[in-house]
Amino acid sequence: MCGIAGVFCARGAPDRGGLERMADSLRHRGPDEASVWAAGPIGLAHTRLSIIDVAGSHQPMHSPDGAWSIVFNGEIFNYRELRRGLDHTFRTQGDTEVLMAGLMRHGIGFVDRLRGQFAFAAHHHPSGTLHLVRDRLGVLPLYYRHDGRGVVFGSEVKAITAYTARAPGVDPDSLDAYLEGRSVPAPHTLYAGVAKLPPAHRAEIRATGCPVLHRYWTPPPVAxxxxxxxxxxxxxxxxxxxxxxxALVADVPVGSYLSGGVDSSLIVAIMKQLRGNSPVETFAAGFGDPRFDELDWAQRVSDRIGTRHHTVAVRAEDFIDLWPSLTWHRDAPISEPADIAVFRLAASAGKHVKVVLSGEGGDELFGGYPKYRYASWARAARRIPSGPRRAVGRLLDARLPPRLGRQRIALRALSAGSEADQLATWFAPFTREERRGLIGRPPSPDRLRRAPEGVDDVDRMLRNDLAGWLPDNLLERGDRMTMAASVELRPPLLDHRLVEFAFGLPSALKVRDRVPKWLLKQVARRYLPDDVVFRPKVGFRVPLDRWFRAGLRETARDRLVGGDSFVGSALDRRAVIRLLDRHESGRHDEEIRIWTLLSLEVWHEVCVAGWATSRRAP
Structure with a gap:
């Protein structure tokens, strides 16, 4: 993968120094090569991580007829097939020129033919139009800022602020969304004036500089x-x-993450079959806590399949040491404690390979989360008036012991008011009432989530997660944490043809006889033993409950309620203190809420208050 950035001026010309600052801010995304270019109203910057056609395919790339200039981030997996169908004299062996030739022949509609993960900017000189495009599932990111002078865009927000050379501000309307989902759904961000291009969208920007968004793909309905x-x-x-x-298309070594769960184990098993006698490198992380550690399972799968397996230990000290720098890389609060473990994994993998496969998408395509089994319960709960339901939910919530963490999540979701609130609450650290108490006002109407269309409760859950939780949290984490180590991440289960197949199937093939991910597990049984396929889901979890009562205790209290705390000033300080007291008492497990607030605080320290001194990772 790479880093792309640029500026489209509604008046004036691009600042070359600003373009160079953009490229420098994205150096971690492309340590192999960097370049900038400007002509007329358009300026482009690119940093390259060489994966395909390592010696060629330099960017920005310009068409021979002078009509198109592009910067491209990602991989087009079917580029060889597309190349054969294009009447073009190719000068390179890479996928970027295939994209260029396709634009020359078919225009921006060529994006419909692409299979892969990508974000790119393409300027059509004759019409004076800039196109910004993001892949169907949102594997790769693209941000932009629009004002009266034009549009500034980049793979990461830091590229935009590097060009403008102005400290970013906080978008107060996005605080509620962050406290609800630990990330802000596209097109919004926590940065005032900065938008995130949604997955499966392209933005068309003409001379006025105002982006017009078009959706070019959507998952099919159930049939x-x-x-x-x-x-x-x-x-x-x-x-x-x-x-x-x-996903194995590359001119450099490709490995895979291997947690020991069904998704990554299935990918590695197939990968090994496709590779034959060629070695496969796999990577796993452990936390030294038997409740969450899956290293033994990962090793068992590796031994059975026959991979070269590598492990990395993640400690509480890693969180203190890496939190600021990885927040800088993410340009956002570290939404999951596992983000830091993913970076440690990527850094370990980077010693052996340049590309890693991962299992993201299996749960969202095939119904793998425990919550999908409660879909019918949620519908039944909505028959009870929301007022009494929320009151009973609060009463029971306060009495549940810490060990019943999953039951507490289910209780909160079932107690939520509307179906949209229920869908959001499965991953929400704070309920709607708690968020209003912390912020002091309700969210603005344009930020309210709505339940997606779907044929049944499970289908709507899946579509909601595919549109929000997956791209805004899991895929954003995967991109930033691997790019921080200059490693490319590829989730093969998010191939759009597989996604279209999965979403066209009835829910009964996904959650069957209360078995989540039934269809995927039937496939996995062809490659793996049943004890791997059907063991209980653990997930990529970190023992924060213990760490927040020990090594991270003082960090949490100092940062969240200290005199210069952003969280303490932007939110209700007394409510934050009560939250910390409850967790330290041992009678309640508030780890994910504390993490959510701490991540917000560290983000503000690094990316907003500390912007002037953190042009590079702390």
Whole structure:
């Protein structure tokens, strides 16, 4: 992958010094090469991590007829197939020139033919139009800022602030969204005036400099597959194998994460079959806590499949040491404690490979989270008036012991008011009432989430997670934490052809007899033993509950309620103190709420208050 950035001026000309600052801010995304270019109203910057056509495919790239100039981030997995269908004299062996040739022949509609993960900017000189494009699932990021002088864009927010050379401000309307989901859904961000291009969208920017957004893809509705369950399993197997095969396209070494869970284990098993006798490098992280540590399972899978396996230990001290620098890399609060573990994994992988595969998407495509089993309960709960339901929920919530963490999450979701609130609350650290108490006002109407269309409760859950939780949290984490180590991440289960297949299937093939991820597990049984396929889901968790009562205790209290605390001033300080007291008492487990607030505080320290002194990672 790479880093892209640029400016489209509604008046005046690009500042070359600003473009160079943009490229410098994205050096970690592309340590192999960096360049800038400007002509007329458009200026482009690019940093390259060489994966395909290592010696060629320099960027920015310009078409021979002078009509197009592009900067491209990502991989087009079907570029060889597309290349064969284009009447063009190619000068390189890479996918960037295939994109260029496709734009010359078909225009911006060529994006519909791309298979892969990508974000790119393409300027069409004859019409004076800039196109910003993001891949269908949102694997790769793209941000922009629009004002009267034009549009500034980049792979990360830091590239935009590097060009403007102005300290960023906080968007107060996005605080509620962050406290609800630990991330801000596109098109909004925590930065005032900075937007995030949504997945499966392209922005068209003409001479006025005002972006006009177009959606070019959406997952299909559920339909009768027209075949039996056995045939569906067979087709799922074929598509997953094809997706893994496509994700292996590279001119550099490719490895894989291996947690020991079903998603990553299935990917590694298929990867090993496709590679034959060639070695496969796998990587896993452990936390020294038997409740969450899956290193033994990862090792068992590695031994069975036959990979070269590497492990890394993550300690509480890593969080103190890495929190500021990884917040700088993310340009946002570290939404999950596992973010830091993902970086440690990527840094370990980077000693052996340049690309890693991962299992993101399996839960959101095939119904893997425990919450999907409660879908019918949520519908039944909505038959009870919301007022009494919320009151009973608060009463029970206060009495649940810390060990019943998952039950507490389910209780909060079932107690939420509307279906949209229920969908959001499964991943929400704070309920709607708690957020209003912390912020002091309700969210603005344009920030309210709405339940997506779907044929049933499970289908709507899946579509909601695919549109929000997956790109705004998991994929954003995956991109930033691996790019911080200059490693490329590829999630093959998010191949759009596999996504279209999965979302066209009825929910009964995903959650069956209360077994989550039924279809994927049937495929996995062809490659893995049942004890791996059907063991309880653990997830990538970190023992924060213990760490916040020990090594991280003082850090939490000093940062959240100290005199110069952003959280203490922007939110209700007394409510924050009560939260810390409850956790330290041992009678309540408030780890994810404390983490959410601490991450917000560290983000403000590094990316807003400390912007002038943190042009590079702390």
């Amino acid at each position: 009768d597959p027209g075949i039996g369950a056995d045939e569906v399993v067979e087709e799922a197997d074929r598509l997953i194998r094809d997706a893994v095969r496509a």
